[in-house]
Structures are given as structure tokens and as C-alpha cells.
Amino acid sequence: MVAIGWADVGNLTGSPDLAQILDAVRAKYQFVERESVASYARQLFDFRSTMTPGDLVLLLRRSSPDVAAGHVNGDYQYSRQLPGGYRHIRPVRWAVHDIPRSLIELELRSVPSLLMVHQLDADVDLTRIDELVTKNIRLPATNAATVPEDAGELTPIAHLRANLSYARSLATAGNTLGTLKPQSFDVNDVFRAAWVQAVAGLDHWVRQELRARLRALAEQVGGRKPRRFAELEISLDQVQRVLRDEMSFADAVDEYVTKARGHLAYQQPDRIRDAFSLVTDTANFWNRVATVLRERTDEDKPADGKEVQARLADIVHRRNKIAHEYDEVPNEPGRKRDIDGAAVMRVIDWIDQLCGAILVVVDQDRTGRDLP
Incomplete structure (x- = not known):
């Protein structure tokens, strides 16, 4: 049942x-x-x-x-x-x-x-x-993690799913390799790679979502726009290129985002909130995200926004330890922190849910908070 x-x-x-x-x-x-x-x-x-x-x-x-x-x-x-x-x-x-x-x-x-x-x-x-x-036939896997040729038409959330699919595939590979007990390498490093990939998927999604929503606001004639969007600064050169019809206003805004914010990493809670403040009202942002997660997920229900931020910060902290410190245990050179496929899968699924909850919050602001 x-x-x-x-x-x-x-x-x-x-x-x-x-x-x-x-x-x-x-x-x-x-x-x-x-x-x-x-x-x-x-x-x-x-x-x-x-x-x-x-x-x-x-x-x-x-x-x-x-x-x-x-x-x-x-x-x-x-x-x-x-x-x-x-x-x-x-x-x-x-x-x-x-x-x-x-x-x-x-x-x-x-x-x-x-x-x-x-x-x-x-x-x-x-x-x-x-x-x-x-028929219990193990058919070959489709390469779901590979972005198709028409990737430019994919939405930011579709790109996220592709990246998280790749992370899940790594976790699955780690479980399979673990049964073979190889001696030449540490199988747990495959799980660590999956962890890093999941956080990279989050970072990439925020970047794409921000660019897509900024372009949409730039193309929108009239209507209420977020204060921080209205305060964006574009150069006189861009203004002249817009006036000469060499680029659209949306292109100018997109160029600004690429140049002014392209170097930023969108992983930590404060940086994510700051990014979305350009396209929506982020007052009480993480508490509202926590409400969505609490009401629409079946486990790990956060009490408030602080709990959501703390969990995300912990995930990113572990990612940084893997990427920059070889995931070593402090004061024990050569010994790495424990990790397994189940823990990685929980992280991947939680990031997927987190992004879904953020979308709900952002879209509520776009369409009106009091939805039917």
C-alpha cells in the first residue's frame, strides 16, 4: 500500500x-x-x-x-x-x-x-x-543530467533539475561502487562530489533566476517594480546604445548583471536574499520560505527562517570544507569526515525543495500575496 x-x-x-x-x-x-x-x-x-x-x-x-x-x-x-x-x-x-x-x-x-x-x-x-x-529489465539510463541542445529554452528551474539529477547520479554511482569495495580510491569522494554538485546547482539556479526575472522586469512597461530594481545603475554608454537601437533596455540590464554581479557566489542565505531583493520584496524572506517548507513538505519541517538559514549555511560550510580542505577532520590530518549516499540524497532533495519554496515566495509577490 x-x-x-x-x-x-x-x-x-x-x-x-x-x-x-x-x-x-x-x-x-x-x-x-x-x-x-x-x-x-x-x-x-x-x-x-x-x-x-x-x-x-x-x-x-x-x-x-x-x-x-x-x-x-x-x-x-x-x-x-x-x-x-x-x-x-x-x-x-x-x-x-x-x-x-x-x-x-x-x-x-x-x-x-x-x-x-x-x-x-x-x-x-x-x-x-x-x-x-x-519485466524487471534494467534499461540503460537516459542521460538526464546532460543539458540538451536547446538548453537556451530551458527555464532556470529546469536547469536546476538537470544539475541535481547529475548530483543524484553521482550518489547512485557511489553506492554502486561501494559494493565493489575498490582499493585504489575512496568511494566516499564520489559522495563528496555529489554534495559539491548540488550546491553548485543552487548557485547556478539563483544566478539564472535573477537574470530571467530582471529581464522580465526590464521588458515590462509600467507596473509596480521593486525599489532596488529601480535603483539599478547602467552606464551612459549603455544608454546611448539603447537610444541608437543597438541594444534593448532589457539587454542593458542583463549586461549590468553579468558585469556587476557575475563574480558573486549565490550560496549563503544573505547573498541569496540580496539577489532576490532586486526582483521582489524580501521583507521577512526566510520566514516566508520556512512557512512554505513547513506547510508543503512531509518531513524536516523548519520552525522558522533562522532554521532554514542555519541548515543552508551548514550545507554550504560542508561544501567549502570538501572543496578547500579535503573534508579533513580538524587536528586529524588524513582523516576525512564521515559521509554516505543517504546523507547526500537528503541534501540534494532539500536543496530542490528550498528552491521550490523560494519560487513560491517570489511568485506570491509577483501575483499578490493573497492567492486563491
């Missing part, structure tokens, strides 16, 4: 419609932001009513690079017997428990980081996954 939480909503056996489920969620989660309430209701509806017997189910696990897969073989059920607040159940006939995520990363690229229940898009080809499940 597969089970999900939201225990306070109660038994949904007699509530097959989205409107009924939305009413139940609103009644029980009165202090949750409206957008989160809508997300809860949609996920519960998909779990309760959209899923049908015979549907393929994929279970992604936070601490493992492997994916479990099977097929729904029963209707919705409700039970108080499960631990941990899990109440809503769908019977599942699990076929395999150890599909390496790297084999199907391309199909999973569209899965949002903040959803616990997600229906794959209709254009996702499930042929390869069906082969893995029904």
Missing part, C-alpha cells in the same frame, strides 16, 4: 469531489496560507479520486537513490491504525523496490519538489518505466 498524512481532514470515503475535499481542508487548516490549502486539497483529491486501479505508482524516497514502483490495486481507504499520522491509503501491488532513480530521471524531471502526490504530465513517456516494472 501507499499512505499519506493530513490526518486532521478525516475520512474522505464519502467525499469524492474536489470541492468537498477543499471544504474539509479549509475547516481543519484555518491557519495555513490559502495557496497551501488549495495544494493540500488537490493532492488529496488526486490520491482519493484521480488514482484508479491499474495506475502506475512511483515512490521516491528522500534518503535513497532507488525508486519503488507498482500498480494501484484497490480503492481509497481510511485507517487510524498506521503510525505517524498517516490515514489515507491506496492498496498497491509493489513490483520492484530498487529502480535506480538515475534510470528514470528524465521522466521524473517534471515532478514538483514541494508536492507529496503528483500526477505525471500526459506527455511523459512511461514506456521505459513499464518495462522496468513489468
Whole structure:
């Protein structure tokens, strides 16, 4: 079987419609932001009513690079017997428990980081996954981490997913190599490389997201713009080139970002907040990010923005120790800190969720905080 939480909503056996489920969620989660309430209701509806017997189910696990897969073989059920607040159940006939995520990363690229229940898009080809499940054939992995030729058309978040896919592939490779017990090198260095890659993916994403949003603001005629965006300075040379139609105003802003901020690393919490202050209101930024993570993730729920910042700072600190100090234990030359695939996978998934939460906060400012 597969089970999900939201225990306070109660038994949904007699509530097959989205409107009924939305009413139940609103009644029980009165202090949750409206957008989160809508997300809860949609996920519960998909779990309760959209899923049908015979549907393929994929279970992604936070601490493992492997994916479990099977097929729904029963209707919705409700039970108080499960631990941990899990109440809503769908019977599942699990076929395999150890599909390496790297084999199907391309199909999973569209899965949002903040959803616990997600229906794959209709254009996702499930042929390869069906082969893995029904015939237990280990098909070659698609090179999901490689950015395609039309990479310029990818959104910043798509680039992030590609980079994090590569990090997961490294973690999977480390687990596989560990079973072979090689003597010529330290397998844990593969996990360290995955850790560094995940932080690099975060840095690259912030940089791309900032450039894309600055260009969009520059191309926008009229409308409210953030104070720090209005204070950006471009050179007289750029002004003249704009007046001569040699470049657009958006190009001038993009050139400014490349020259003035291209050398900066967007990893530490203060630097990330500063970057997004150019394109949005960042008052109470990290507390709002913490609220999204708390309301829309199923584990490691942060108490406040300080906790989110502390965790990110710890991850970046470890990255720096790996990159600059060989990850050595202080005062013990030659001995490295412990690391394993499970820890790295948790870091990769948390960075994925963090970026998703930041997007929610930034987009709330763009469309209005009080979302339906």
C-alpha cells in the first residue's frame, strides 16, 4: 500500500469531489496560507479520486537513490491504525523496490519538489518505466543530467533539475561502487562530489533566476517594480546604445548583471536574499520560505527562517570544507569526515525543495500575496 498524512481532514470515503475535499481542508487548516490549502486539497483529491486501479505508482524516497514502483490495486481507504499520522491509503501491488532513480530521471524531471502526490504530465513517456516494472529489465539510463541542445529554452528551474539529477547520479554511482569495495580510491569522494554538485546547482539556479526575472522586469512597461530594481545603475554608454537601437533596455540590464554581479557566489542565505531583493520584496524572506517548507513538505519541517538559514549555511560550510580542505577532520590530518549516499540524497532533495519554496515566495509577490 501507499499512505499519506493530513490526518486532521478525516475520512474522505464519502467525499469524492474536489470541492468537498477543499471544504474539509479549509475547516481543519484555518491557519495555513490559502495557496497551501488549495495544494493540500488537490493532492488529496488526486490520491482519493484521480488514482484508479491499474495506475502506475512511483515512490521516491528522500534518503535513497532507488525508486519503488507498482500498480494501484484497490480503492481509497481510511485507517487510524498506521503510525505517524498517516490515514489515507491506496492498496498497491509493489513490483520492484530498487529502480535506480538515475534510470528514470528524465521522466521524473517534471515532478514538483514541494508536492507529496503528483500526477505525471500526459506527455511523459512511461514506456521505459513499464518495462522496468513489468519485466524487471534494467534499461540503460537516459542521460538526464546532460543539458540538451536547446538548453537556451530551458527555464532556470529546469536547469536546476538537470544539475541535481547529475548530483543524484553521482550518489547512485557511489553506492554502486561501494559494493565493489575498490582499493585504489575512496568511494566516499564520489559522495563528496555529489554534495559539491548540488550546491553548485543552487548557485547556478539563483544566478539564472535573477537574470530571467530582471529581464522580465526590464521588458515590462509600467507596473509596480521593486525599489532596488529601480535603483539599478547602467552606464551612459549603455544608454546611448539603447537610444541608437543597438541594444534593448532589457539587454542593458542583463549586461549590468553579468558585469556587476557575475563574480558573486549565490550560496549563503544573505547573498541569496540580496539577489532576490532586486526582483521582489524580501521583507521577512526566510520566514516566508520556512512557512512554505513547513506547510508543503512531509518531513524536516523548519520552525522558522533562522532554521532554514542555519541548515543552508551548514550545507554550504560542508561544501567549502570538501572543496578547500579535503573534508579533513580538524587536528586529524588524513582523516576525512564521515559521509554516505543517504546523507547526500537528503541534501540534494532539500536543496530542490528550498528552491521550490523560494519560487513560491517570489511568485506570491509577483501575483499578490493573497492567492486563491
